[in-house]
Amino acid sequence: MTATKEKVLLAMSGGVDSSVAAALLLEQGYDVTGVFLCIGNDSDTQSGGCCSPQDASDANRVAHALGIPLHTLNVAEHFLPIIDYFAAEYLAGRTPNPCVLCNSSVKFGKLFHHADVIGARYVATGHYARVIHTAGGGAILRGKAVKKDQSYALFGVPRERLPRMLLPIGEVEDKTLVRGMAMELGLNVHDKPDSQEICFVPDDDYPTLLATRAPDALRAGDIVDSSGKVLGRHEGYARYTVGQRRGLRVAAGEPMYVTKIDPATATVTIGPRPEVLRSGLTASRVVWQQDVEPSFDATVQIRYNHGGAPGRVVLNTNQSFHVQFDEPQAAITPGQAAVVYDGDRLLGGGWID
Missing domain, CATH: 3.40.50.620 (HUPs)
Known part of the structure; x- marks a missing residue:
């Protein structure tokens, strides 16, 4: 133009x-x-x-x-x-x-x-x-x-x-x-x-910012496996994110990933790769830039460096949707965005619950 x-x-x-x-x-x-x-x-x-x-x-x-x-x-x-x-x-x-x-x-x-x-x-x-x-x-x-x-x-x-x-x-x-x-x-x-x-x-020193604005997020706690067995300690659950592998400082004999963070108990749960896979997600606080059907196939991107994965999107309300992926996805992380595409066209997105 x-x-x-x-x-x-x-x-x-x-x-x-x-x-x-x-x-x-x-x-x-x-x-x-x-x-x-x-x-x-x-x-x-x-x-x-x-x-x-x-x-x-x-x-x-x-x-x-x-x-x-x-x-x-x-x-x-x-x-x-x-x-x-x-x-x-x-x-x-x-x-x-x-x-x-x-x-x-x-x-x-x-x-x-x-x-x-x-x-x-x-x-x-x-x-x-x-x-x-x-x-x-x-x-x-x-x-x-x-x-x-x-x-x-x-x-x-x-x-x-x-x-x-x-x-x-x-x-x-x-x-x-x-x-x-x-x-x-x-x-x-x-x-x-x-x-x-x-x-x-x-x-990129976000712990220093959190120390003044949300000090409880740096509360120490246990690192556990899916059975609840204590594997180690951490120095603040905010230092971890779902899907994280590096920096866990836990000897487990196989690669381990963060699978869950519980702020109420300051517990970080880790497990092998199969435990970080999820077949779906729910997203809320949705913004739709384009009109969509109540249920439709789309590509959904779950983080910045994720290439997007095919799945079925079902609207729960105008402010919430569910995605069922064709194949399980690793590290579906609460707080990140789930962004919906039709080919190259951005349809909208929401925040992963």
């Missing part, structure tokens, strides 16, 4: 993906304004996470090089509920995915308000996913760079937002091509490493 100077507000992190997204939007004829999201104080000098001085500097340099304005928007207050959710999920023995909430409430939530203020029709990001606009609204599709696809983390975006979303990076087939584009454009971020951590957890 060729646009005629329609205004776009683009979230710019100072990374290579959002930087190239800006260049692609300009090439497509859009009037681009960048916005750098800050979740810390103006004086925050942390080296990791969002709003680091280096990221801010990189975003400014890219905006200057491309000739676009760049705003800085402090969204710290909008992150407080996300951080509260993060701590509460660990306290409940679940494994949270805060990126989903950030995308729905901040990047494709708060930014729409800012877009309206500056008169921008669209909001864009550097996600590896695609969006199509149709007469009936819109749809999110998997990104063409299959190994980098980030559509899973976009299931929570309300369907009414889809017609105003742009995801230019989703059309690029490989991350190396994105870096190549940045190099050709002379952008200093062409070789900048990808961020691997949760933006409000510097150095």
